[in-house]
Amino acid sequence: MVGRRANKGKAHERRAGRGSQWRAYALAVGAAGAALAVLIALVEAGGDHGGGVGTPLPLADATADTPLRSHILGDAAAPVTLLEYSDYR
Amino acid sequence: MSVLPPLEEEFVTSGRLQLRVQPIAILGGESELAAQAAECAGEQGSFWQYSDGLFASQGAGEIAISQDSLKRLAEGRVADAAAFASCLDSGRYAGAVKAATAEARGRGINSVPATFVNGRKVPATVDALRSAILEELAGGP
Numbered sequence: 001m002v003g004r005r006a007n008k009g010k011a012h013e014r015r016a017g018r019g020s021q022w023r024a025y026a027l028a029v030g031a032a033g034a035a036l037a038v039l040i041a042l043v044e045a046g047g048d049h050g051g052g053v054g055t056p057l058p059l060a061d062a063t064a065d066t067p068l069r070s071h072i073l074g075d076a077a078a079p080v081t082l083l084e085y086s087d088y089r
Numbered sequence: 090m091s092v093l094p095p096l097e098e099e100f101v102t103s104g105r106l107q108l109r110v111q112p113i114a115i116l117g118g119e120s121e122l123a124a125q126a127a128e129c130a131g132e133q134g135s136f137w138q139y140s141d142g143l144f145a146s147q148g149a150g151e152i153a154i155s156q157d158s159l160k161r162l163a164e165g166r167v168a169d170a171a172a173f174a175s176c177l178d179s180g181r182y183a184g185a186v187k188a189a190t191a192e193a194r195g196r197g198i199n200s201v202p203a204t205f206v207n208g209r210k211v212p213a214t215v216d217a218l219r220s221a222i223l224e225e226l227a228g229g230p
Contacts, residue, residue, distance in 0.1 A: 071110045073097065078107040080100070083111065083204065084204050084205075087202075088126070089123050
């Protein structure tokens with residue numbers, strides 16, 4: 001009886017252990033999904049490089065919370081492009 | 090100080106040149122704040138008006154850079170001054186300005202303005218840039 005009760009206890013522990021494993025697995029899947037959603041949002045936010053006025057430059061936008069924008073003036077088809085890095089102080 | 094305005098009239102209006110400006114901050118905390126302010130103005134399509142005003146005000150010694158002075162400068166230059174103030178207060182471009190600055194330093198840029206014509210680094214003087222632009226228009230250096 002005692003032995004059976006002990007065995008029941010072990011079985012309960014095993015079930016509990018499997019439950020913990022499933023919870024950990026579910027959490028891992030959820031975290032991976034969230035990370036994928038963030039990655040997709042970042043890609044979409046930076047997806048219009050090289051377009052018209054106010055489009056982000058490739059630089060820095062993968063590491064920043066809010067991407068910087070390359071401020072553009074003039075015809076996108078112009079044969080010459082002048083890029084200026086500027087400090088506003 | 091930007092070297093772009095003299096070139097804008099000469100080349101941009103005729104469709105021969107496209108100007109791109111990337112704000113960075115290599116001169117310290119005030120630079121970072123000013124770059125963030127320019128980005129916040131850019132959210133409302135007022136980047137050029139605001140940055141011109143910022144340069145002019147500093148050149149005339151009319152402004153010491155601070156949150157308040159940058160907000161005052163936005164009045165009349167952006168459509169929604171309250172939204173501009175909210176943007177600046179949020180600091181939402183702070184990380185991006187730091188990252189852009191780090192990347193620029195990684196490219197060897199340690200003074201401003203730093204200018205590139207069709208990807209070629211050119212001294213940031215009106216004469217040097219004009220020559221480089223004319224070379225490119227003539228088919229390359």
